[in-house]
Amino acid sequence: xxxxxxxxxxxxxxxxxxxxxxxxxxxxxxxxxxxxxxxxxxxxxxxxxxxxxxxxxxxxxxxxxxxxxxxxxxxxxxxxxxxxxxxxxxxxxxxxxxxxxxxxxxxxxxxxxxxxxxxxxxxxxxxxxxxxxxxxxxxxxxxxxxxxxxxxxxxxxxxxxxxxxxxxxxxxxxxxxxxxxxxxxxxxxxxxxxxxxxxxxxxxxxxxxxxxxxxxxxxxxxxxxxxxxxxxxxxxxxxxxxxxxxxxxxxxxxxxxxxxxxxxxxxxxxxxxxx
Amino acid sequence: xxxxxxxxxxxxxxxxxxxxxxxxxxxxxxxxxxxxxxxxxxxxxxxxxxxxxxxxxxxxxxxxxxxxxxxxxxxxxxxxxxxxxxxxxxxxxxxxxxxxxxxxxxxxxxxxxxxxxxxxxxxxxxxxxxxxxxxxxxxxxxxxxxxxxxxxxxxxxxxxxxxxxxxxxxxxxxxxxxxxxxxxxxxxxxxxxxxxxxxxxxxxxxxxxxxxxxxxxxxxxxxxxxxxxxxxxxxxxxxxxxxxxxxxxxxxxxxxxxxxxxxxxxxxxxxxxxxxxxxxxxxxxxxxxxxxxxxxxxxxxxxxxxxxxxxxxxxxxxxxxxxxxxxxxxxxxxxxxxxxxxxxxxxxxxxxxxxxxxxxxxxxxxxxxxxxxxxxxxxxxxxxxxxxxxxx
Numbered sequence: 130x131x132x133x134x135x136x137x138x139x140x141x142x143x144x145x146x147x148x149x150x151x152x153x154x155x156x157x158x159x160x161x162x163x164x165x166x167x168x169x170x171x172x173x174x175x176x177x178x179x180x181x182x183x184x185x186x187x188x189x190x191x192x193x194x195x196x197x198x199x200x201x202x203x204x205x206x207x208x209x210x211x212x213x214x215x216x217x218x219x220x221x222x223x224x225x226x227x228x229x230x231x232x233x234x235x236x237x238x239x240x241x242x243x244x245x246x247x248x249x250x251x252x253x254x255x256x257x258x259x260x261x262x263x264x265x266x267x268x269x270x271x272x273x274x275x276x277x278x279x280x281x282x283x284x285x286x287x288x289x290x291x292x293x294x295x296x297x298x299x300x301x302x303x304x305x306x307x308x309x310x311x312x313x314x315x316x317x318x319x320x321x322x323x324x325x326x327x328x329x330x331x332x333x334x335x336x337x338x339x340x341x342x343x344x345x346x347x348x349x350x351x352x353x354x355x356x357x358x359x360x361x362x363x364x365x366x367x368x369x370x371x372x373x374x375x376x377x378x379x380x381x382x383x384x385x386x387x388x389x390x391x392x393x394x395x396x397x398x399x400x401x402x403x404x
Numbered sequence: 405x406x407x408x409x410x411x412x413x414x415x416x417x418x419x420x421x422x423x424x425x426x427x428x429x430x431x432x433x434x435x436x437x438x439x440x441x442x443x444x445x446x447x448x449x450x451x452x453x454x455x456x457x458x459x460x461x462x463x464x465x466x467x468x469x470x471x472x473x474x475x476x477x478x479x480x481x482x483x484x485x486x487x488x489x490x491x492x493x494x495x496x497x498x499x500x501x502x503x504x505x506x507x508x509x510x511x512x513x514x515x516x517x518x519x520x521x522x523x524x525x526x527x528x529x530x531x532x533x534x535x536x537x538x539x540x541x542x543x544x545x546x547x548x549x550x551x552x553x554x555x556x557x558x559x560x561x562x563x564x565x566x567x568x569x570x571x572x573x574x575x576x577x578x579x580x581x582x583x584x585x586x587x588x589x590x591x592x593x594x595x596x597x598x599x600x601x602x603x604x605x606x607x608x609x610x611x612x613x614x615x616x617x618x619x620x621x622x623x624x625x626x627x628x629x630x631x632x633x634x635x636x637x638x639x640x641x642x643x644x645x646x647x648x649x650x651x652x653x654x655x656x657x658x659x660x661x662x663x664x665x666x667x668x669x670x671x672x673x674x675x676x677x678x679x680x681x682x683x684x685x686x687x688x689x690x691x692x693x694x695x696x697x698x699x700x701x702x703x704x705x706x707x708x709x710x711x712x713x714x715x716x717x718x719x720x721x722x723x724x725x726x727x728x729x730x731x732x733x734x735x736x737x738x739x740x741x742x743x744x745x746x747x748x749x750x751x752x753x754x755x756x757x758x759x760x761x762x763x764x765x766x767x768x769x770x771x772x773x774x775x776x777x778x779x780x781x782x783x784x785x786x787x788x789x790x791x792x793x794x795x796x
Binding site: 210212232233234237238242243245249250251252253254258261262263265268269270271273274275276318322 | 659662663664666667669670673674676677678679680681682683684687688690691
């Protein structure tokens with residue numbers, strides 16, 4: 130359904146519709162850096178999943194992370210989102226928010242959204258409800274008891290439905306969607322959270338070429354206002370995104386730079402092809 | 405583009421589940437409440453109310469015994485009992501069917517409510533007991549001279565009601581807080597709840613605990629001074645059980661059509677996704693867990709005056725497992741299913757235990773295996789499948 134129209138993220142971040150909009154409180158990106166990982170190490174039963182990992186992500190950046198299986202890409206996301214506590218090292222969101230002592234919901238509230246490798250949507254809920262649950266709002270139990278969807282929220286959901294091209298499927302059960310549609314729905318859920326930093330684990334796995342290209346354009350339109358970290362294996366997709374590339378290997382950074390430089394690096398070639 | 409896009413609820417296909425309706429913010433509360441059930445649901449509820457609140461009590465109290473339309477003591481007591489069980493089954497469904505947490509210790513909350521109200525009933529006996537003492541008989545038997553401190557206020561009806569609500573809530577909240585905070589899930593949680601009810605049973609078995617040991621409480625005489633065995637009192641208790649059952653169903657419906665309910669089922673289906681979206685499952689689980697315990701307790705308090713006895717066997721692990729069976733037989737994650745399940749299993753129980761007493765447990769076991777194998781969605785699931793086939 131690529132009708133050639135430009136894909137632009139026409140969300141609710143514009144000032145014309147500021148009602149109900151919430152900026153992440155306390156996020157300080159005065160040094161133009163949104164995420165600092167310093168000397169992070171994680172080991173599972175003696176296996177070093179992350180080994181003195183150092184990584185910084187600039188505010189508004191679109192960063193791609195590549196690396197062979199077991200390089201620590203998913204563990205890195207687990208550390209950032211609070212699922213795994215690092216053995217050593219610090220992890221800062223902006224200048225002030227220390228992520229290592231926070232729980233998963235707290236980190237989500239601070240403004241970090243995550244898309245899982247395997248698309249995880251709520252299969253028994255409708256597409257509409259999936260987006261409704263993800264929407265940035267008061268997420269405490271008592272508030273949910275009396276929560277009502279207002280027009281602003283309804284508009285946001287309608288916008289997102291159009292953006293992820295699921296407006297015809299709004300009342301369908303999410304479990305009945307195709308694999309690619311589920312990927313899109315999860316991306317939509319991430320956008321509903323209005324995060325400052327998006328972590329995307331293999332977002333285009335299982336998508337058609339057409340869907341992949343559209344996803345790439347969407348991510349490019351998100352960059353600037355949001356910061357994105359994309360873990361991918363699809364080199365064509367990474368080339369399309371065109372951002373800085375970081376290569377992970379055995380739990381630490383092996384190389385960093387634009388895709389061409391990284392691909393020419395003999396150490397990277399060795400890691401990918403073997404001796 | 406329209407400034408106000410059409411509400412999605414209006415785009416629903418015909419015949420879609422009404423639970424998906426997202427009511428408009430401007431809709432008045434009463435309309436929203438009425439919309440929470442389809443028309444057929446309200447009609448069924450009204451019929452149920454007419455039968456249980458008017459028809460059966462009138463036939464019991466005002467129609468003479470010899471008349472063929474007279475409703476006997478047996479029917480009223482059995483009906484009241486089954487409705488109490490149905491409340492428990494719905495409470496179980498809230499936590500198991502909707503939140504995915506299987507408790508195999510719900511009997512403890514049911515029994516706690518029974519004991520809390522039973523204390524009041526024991527005090528209402530006054531000096532009419534076998535020993536004509538102002539103390540309950542079992543205390544005289546133990547040669548106790550005065551009431552233990554925790555029996556203070558037990559002669560007050562209001563205090564009994566407070567105890568029925570607060571005691572199980574405290575236990576459930578404390579237990580749930582530590583279990584859910586430690587992220588204990590699945591079969592581990594079920595085993596711990598079995599241990600909880602077993603420990604409570606052993607505790608109540610002790611004579612020194614002060615709740616009548618293995619005999620528990622019995623020989624009740626009065627509630628608020630009125631004879632507990634009179635047809636009027638039986639009818640009132642029967643009607644109260646029916647009212648409570650209807651209230652529980654409506655509360656469950658309201659909860660599960662709210663955003664709270666949608667988050668709860670989301671936690672059941674993909675808990676980590678919910679956490680990464682910024683919800684803390686702890687509070688959601690704690691709320692529904694504590695509410696479920698309190699509902700069980702209220703059912704227990706209504707049950708004890710109708711059957712006339714409460715003893716620690718209500719806390720036996722097997723009883724709690726039976727509660728799960730009622731819910732599974734009826735159909736999890738449907739509100740009407742557990743009611744049907746509780747009625748079906750208990751009515752066949754009262755038939756079997758008279759006709760073939762030694763085979764009841766075999767039948768119960770076979771029922772559970774059969775439902776698990778062939779009816780994973782219970783009786784309601786079967787009904788839905790048959791309806792689909794008929795329309796297809």
